Amino acid sequence: MNLDILHALSSKRFTLKALSSVLLASTLGATAAWASTPAYETCNVSNICMWSEADWVGTRLFVGNAPGEKNFTGYSNFNDMASSWANRSISYDARWYYDVDQAGDNRCMNSNVQLAWMGWQDNEEASSSKIYSTNNKCS
C-alpha cells in the first residue's frame, strides 16, 4: 500500500470514489512501469527479428544482423508465421517477401523501427527476407 492510499484512507474527506481513483492511478502506474521495457528488446540491439504474434511475442525468428538473404522455410521453420517485427539495426534496412527467394509482394523494414502488428493483409505471409548493406533503401 503506497502513501497515496494511506492518505486517502486517513482523510476526513475519504470516499470510496477517492480511494478507487487512487487505486486506479496506482494500477496505471504499475502498467506504465511494466511497459517501459518493450517486448521487442528480446531482439538484441543491431539484430533484426520477427515474431509469430503481434506485439513482439511468441516464436521469434532471428532474421539477421548483416547484409544477406534468408528463406523462412526449412531450417528457419518460420514460413507464413510473422505478425510483428523489429529492425534494431541502425545500419541496415531490410525487406520481407511474401514468397521464398525474395519473390512476390514485399514490405520494407526500416532501420531502427519496430512494427507491433503487420496488419491483417500481411499477417502470416512472410516467407523470405533480404538485409541491405545500407540504411537508405526504405523510403
Ligand SMILES: [Ca+2]
Ligand atoms: Ca508466404
